[in-house]
Amino acid sequence: MIKVSQLLKTVSTADGDLNILRGIDLEIEPGASAAIVGASGSGKSTLLGLLAGMDVPSGGEIWLDGESLNELDEDQRARLRAEKVGFVFQSFQLLPALTARENVMLPLELAGVSDAEQIAEQFLVEVGLGERLSHYPTTLSGGEQQRVAIARAFARQPRILFADEPTGNLDTRTGERVIELLFELNGRASTTLVLVTHDERLAARCDRCFAMTAGEIVER
Amino acid sequence: MTSGLSWKLLSREWRSGELGILLLALVMAVSVVVGVSSFVSRLQSALLSESARFLAADMVLVSRTPVSDEWVQEAESQGLVTSLGVGFPSMAVADIDHMALVSIKAVSTGYPLRGDLRWSREPYGDVIAEGSIPAVGEVWLAPRLFALLDVSLGDQILVGEAELRVTGAVRGEPDATTAVFGFGPRLLMNVGDIPATGVIQPGSRVEYRLLLGGDRSAVSSFTEWVEPLLGQGQRVDSIDGSQPRINDTLDRAQGFLLLAGSLAVVLAAAAITLASRRFGERHTQYVAILKSLGARSWEISRLYGFSLAVLGAIGTVVGCAVGWAIQAGFIQLLGDLLPVEPGPAGWKPVLIGMVTAAVCMVFFAWPPLRRLGLASPLSVLRADVGIADSQRPQDYLLGGLSIVALMWWYSGSAAVTLAVIAGLSVVMGLGFFAARGLLSGGRRVGGFAGSIWRVALAGLQRRGRANALQMVIFAMAIMLMLLLSVVRSSLIGQWQAQLPIDAPNHFLLNLAPEEKPVLEGFFREQGVATEALYPMTRGRILSVNAEVLPEWREVEGEGVPRQREANFTWSDDLPEGNVLLDGEWWDADDSRAWISLEEGFAQDIGAGLGDRLSLRIGAAELEAQVRSIRKVDWQSMRPNFFVVFPRQVLEQYPGMYMTSFRLLPDQKPVLNQLVSVLPTVTVIELDIVIREMRTVIDQVARALELVLGVILVAGALVLISGVRSSLDARLKESALMRALGARSRLVLGTLWIEFLVLGAMAGGLAAAGTEVAAWALQTRVFEMNWTPTLALWWIGPVTGALIVGTLGVWSCRRVVNTPPVTLLREV
């Protein structure tokens, strides 16, 4: 499902080149769940972004569901995302001009799903935001925004779901609810889960766990 | 993405208010352009009818032979009204001792088709302006003819063989300056009496004038029909080119209005660009999220393209409506000031509005948005990944070219377009250097200054590129406003100088040398201000370089050198208001046979510098060599001469004197006494003409002021959108500063400094651009003298700083009036 070989990411900064990822090898089979843990700044978000095809690596290769990302251009990668990939961002990334419901509807609409509204509402209810359907992101708390972002990623029922610290801003109870949701999806639709987390409970529930240190990865 | 989704997104966008700003800019652009251009075209048709007065018709067919009935019928069948007239010089006889050479004008019912015929019962009596003409068997005389012929109301005079009764005095004819038949005073009679006079013989110098009136399309279709049929000695006089003085005024006014319209286009484009850039910047993140959710570039492009198309359509419709309202408001404001009913505006303004909207959308709104499609989804992960730059040089180039094309189309004048472009280029060129200076020098200054200054200058530098762009746009808007004010005041100044309040309004000709003391005594007695007396001798140019010129009636067509008769004068100095084009002026005591010619006159006789001319004055012949060629200001109300000699050369020939003087309205009866004291002199009354010209100029000036007002509003809107363009960044920063503990005084202070510095620099740039554009416009378009407007150099920066400073701080006042948390919460 996900295969990564010798992945490199180098960025040039004012103080010279910075190697963020130094040769990552990884393979995650379909329907599996994987956690990536590691210190802040170790390169977790960078890796996730590359896996989702939102950035291009400096070296190495990524296969997603059998397709080599290197051979796809920006638009083809976008299509791939629209069809198969869901993403929960570390910093939510909701569209301020849209209500919670509309934010969740967006990927459904982009994919041309007909009953986008019901699905969106259903998922918002599932993350406990049934009462906040027409609220704008600015009027929601950080955790509420996080949950809208999760609902948005779930709504499409993607083949692969990437989540960057999905429970980072949530209280224990809501965090647990979200984790339930993630694994329910994983079980029900055999969605491949890739999570970045600092939450040991969450990492423990995953089939596999990877640890990152300074751009390198090892399985635990 | 389906178009249904596009609609949805569009309507959601609309709710967020972002599109509103773009729409507002577009509506402003279209409405100003449509408003100004339809106002201009309505004004133009009004002014055109105003100048029709000087022809007494919309068009005149002038012929040396009677105008054929078929033509008259054709004209009438094309919907034109006609009125036939005849003019020729002849003698009017009261009795053996009293006869005078007169300029006869015979008119028929309907005369004048445009303007008013003014007359009075008694010479210099109260003026009547109601529409009537002398009845068959009656004549109206120029006031001084009453004295010359020693007749009074009710007396009979002879014109040729016809005996006619004097029933009035002609005081003003609309076409006095375009229908001139010889030099004598006017005698107005009815065409019905012409056959009875028996004076029109084959070969006599007669001018038949068929006056035609009707709407513009009928006039031009008849012109097209008749022009190929015109024979020798026949021509068509139309409104353009009929009355040089008024025409000049109108030309310049029109030039000004079109300039104003072009500036509106530029301002509109600037406003749209700013709004669109801001829109684009705000949407970078939006697009990145859409892309991370799987939207493809073309889908993004389609979404925004669709939005723009819908926006463009709405903007055009609303803009046209608002523009129409603006124009209607103008006309309402001007009210009865307008000389005549304003004409129809036609469809051109709407077309211009539509094209303006399209150009604005395609070349100014679209580029920043098109590049949104290229936004990387990565910027969702990292804030520092923006779009490379929202506009590339090609975009600016394309936009610039499209604006030039639009301005050109709109003003119809390459010179106007180029002048404005020159000014704008200076602003942009200097702006580049100013921006660099701002970026490198600011920090050094900041190092010495207090903390407010340091923060402010650091802020200016941090947003260096954005600030540079903002400054150039401010400078452009300020420049366009300054430019229009400068051109307006110099136009009006020149018009006023052309017709100063104390300008002489009467000419006196044919004063014999021995009558000089009599006239001087008379004027002293009456308290009339007079100019110097100019010697005047009538003479004729016979040959150039021993080549004899054909006589006037021997040649047909323009441009063939021919003999010409003119009033000669002598002068020690170059006459006031004349410009030496070629050659030199002579010393006062020079007795050699020099001659100085007016430029057009020299062309008529085919003579150039150094040519030897032979001339006849009375019975004597003399030779003279062309010493200089002069340009004469025919706009001035001074006596002007085609031919000037040194004093010692001309003095020996018998001649008369002429002068000009000024009479106040209540001094008019002085003329009666003057013609009885000096019955042989000719007085030309210009006061009525001058008064009319002044009314026209006043009205035009008022129109210019209104248009200037509109442009100032448009400029202010651009400044506001300019300020708004950096609002987000500033708000965030200021909120952060406050969150970190800065007091509002510091925040406000830095805002003031930033905007004042930006505004002052923009104002300085604008002053430079204005000088360049004003120079080009005044010398190339308006044919006026140019002097640098030094005041600009302080007015520019000061107004720039004040306006931008106030607008800027006012727009950002939210920062200090709301708790910082509110701002930081905004995603």
Ligand SMILES: Nc1ncnc2c1ncn2[C@@H]1O[C@H](COP(=O)(O)OP(=O)(O)OP(=O)(O)O)[C@@H](O)[C@H]1O
């Ligand atoms: N474009 C870039 N330019 C410069 N440095 C970068 C860039 N992208 C990432 N980095 C750096 O690479 C390192 C890894 O970043 P990344 O966001 O992947 O960390 P992370 O493991 O997700 O940390 P956290 O747990 O805090 O979210 C960081 O030190 C970051 O500053």
Ligand SMILES: [Mg+2]
């Ligand atoms: Mg991270």
